[in-house]
Amino acid sequence: MQLQENRILAPLTTFGIGGPARWFVDAQIEADVVEASAWAHERRLPLFVLGGGSNVLIADAGFPGLVLHIALKGVEEQDAGADRILFCVAAGEDWSQCVERAAKADWAGIECLAGIPGTVGGAPVQNVGAYGQEVSSVIGRVRAFDLQDRRMVEFDAEHCGFSYRKSRFNTTDAGRFLVTRVDYRLQRGGAPTLKYPDLQRAFPSGSTPTLAEVAAAVRRIRASKGMLLVDCEPDCRSAGSFFKNPVVPEDLAHRIEFMTRNAPPRFPAGEGKVKIPAAWLIEQAGFLRGFSRGNAGVSTQHTLALVNRGNATASEILALAAEIRSTVEKKFGVVLQPEPVFVGF
Numbered sequence: 001m002q003l004q005e006n007r008i009l010a011p012l013t014t015f016g017i018g019g020p021a022r023w024f025v026d027a028q029i030e031a032d033v034v035e036a037s038a039w040a041h042e043r044r045l046p047l048f049v050l051g052g053g054s055n056v057l058i059a060d061a062g063f064p065g066l067v068l069h070i071a072l073k074g075v076e077e078q079d080a081g082a083d084r085i086l087f088c089v090a091a092g093e094d095w096s097q098c099v100e101r102a103a104k105a106d107w108a109g110i111e112c113l114a115g116i117p118g119t120v121g122g123a124p125v126q127n128v129g130a131y132g133q134e135v136s137s138v139i140g141r142v143r144a145f146d147l148q149d150r151r152m153v154e155f156d157a158e159h160c161g162f163s164y165r166k167s168r169f170n171t172t173d174a175g176r177f178l179v180t181r182v183d184y185r186l187q188r189g190g191a192p193t194l195k196y197p198d199l200q201r202a203f204p205s206g207s208t209p210t211l212a213e214v215a216a217a218v219r220r221i222r223a224s225k226g227m228l229l230v231d232c233e234p235d236c237r238s239a240g241s242f243f244k245n246p247v248v249p250e251d252l253a254h255r256i257e258f259m260t261r262n263a264p265p266r267f268p269a270g271e272g273k274v275k276i277p278a279a280w281l282i283e284q285a286g287f288l289r290g291f292s293r294g295n296a297g298v299s300t301q302h303t304l305a306l307v308n309r310g311n312a313t314a315s316e317i318l319a320l321a322a323e324i325r326s327t328v329e330k331k332f333g334v335v336l337q338p339e340p341v342f343v344g345f
């Protein structure tokens with residue numbers, strides 16, 4: 001393991017924001033993970049696990065402990081019978097490339113998750129989802145290092161506590177497990193998921209697109225919303241959606257409709273509740289695409305993404321997020337929850 005000092009973190013994040021890590025290790029193999037975490041443990045240093053940096057906002061002052069960057073590589077395929085394949089991928093592999101590989105091989109289950117930035121190890125942490133699929137639906141097993149009991153462990157999907165943008169890894173056991181490998185159960189030759197209207201519209205009705213065509217269509221739709229990482233695209237300097245879509249009681253949705261004289265899009269969420277797009281609330285609160293406060297702004301292509309317009313600091317992004325949050329709360333009584341992880345604050 002190679003220990004680095006005062007490594008600047010901004011270039012390792014999609015926001016392009018963040019000060020130095022006091023200590024930094026690039027973990028290439030599981031043994032690096034074990035050794036580096038023991039090193040931090042002995043010195044009572046806080047430890048932060050960094051994947052692709054696509055869902056974090058790192059403080060301008062950086063992180064005072066050890067940042068363990070997950071760079072574990074390796075991909076394996078195992079036959080799982082009955083048209084199933086077990087696709088075993090190391091945590092440091094690029095998630096988007098993993099989806100491309102599966103779609104090309106005609107293995108169904110993750111084609112709608114094409115173009116989501118980040119690593120394979122980061123995906124189960126917030127149970128990434130898009131265009132009608134969530135990664136939890138195909139996860140067979142997650143291998144991880146338990147930083148508390150200091151041993152390798154494996155979880156079935158049922159023991160990962162998955163729900164919308166949640167898992168045990170970012171709720172009850174946040175910071176305890178360091179994911180080193182994820183095994184996906186994919187269906188050989190399975191049909192693509194075409195649930196979302198945006199995606200359905202990409203194909204003539206009655207046609208049967210391949211998985212690779214669906215993945216390509218998802219990437220095109222994402223690109224049109226600034227949600228695909230593209231070099232030199234200013235709206236890409238973000239962490240994707242900054243707020244989660246709130247789930248509210250149905251009568252509150254009716255009140256919001258009455259106040260705005262405009263019906264919010266709503267999706268049933270059970271128990272008399274509905275999910276409303278956070279982007280819709282933010283727009284109704286007066287923050288339109290392209291809105292700016294200094295170097296921080298709202299993406300010109302997607303209201304839900306806060307972007308670094310050049311040399312934004314973490315404090316500027318946080319101040320804009322706080323302004324949006326309090327305006328939406330005052331106007332509609334809905335408290336928006338941020339999606340990215342705040343590091344070093």
Ligand SMILES: Cc1cc2nc3c(=O)[nH]c(=O)nc-3n(C[C@H](O)[C@H](O)[C@H](O)COP(=O)(O)OP(=O)(O)OC[C@H]3O[C@@H](n4cnc5c(N)ncnc54)[C@H](O)[C@@H]3O)c2cc1C
Nearest residue numbers: 049051052053054055118119121122123128129179239240
């Ligand atoms: C343009 C853009 C579009 C996006 N679109 C979507 C979308 O459609 N749907 C969606 O769900 N998300 C989306 N995201 C958010 C992000 O891509 C995902 O959350 C991604 O899975 C984060 O992975 P990462 O490796 O970058 O994690 P990081 O950002 O590095 O880390 C995020 C959290 O996961 C933890 N973590 C990372 N790796 C590991 C590991 N190996 N073991 C344990 N903990 C770990 C970190 O400690 C941190 O708490 C988008 C982001 C961007 C920038």
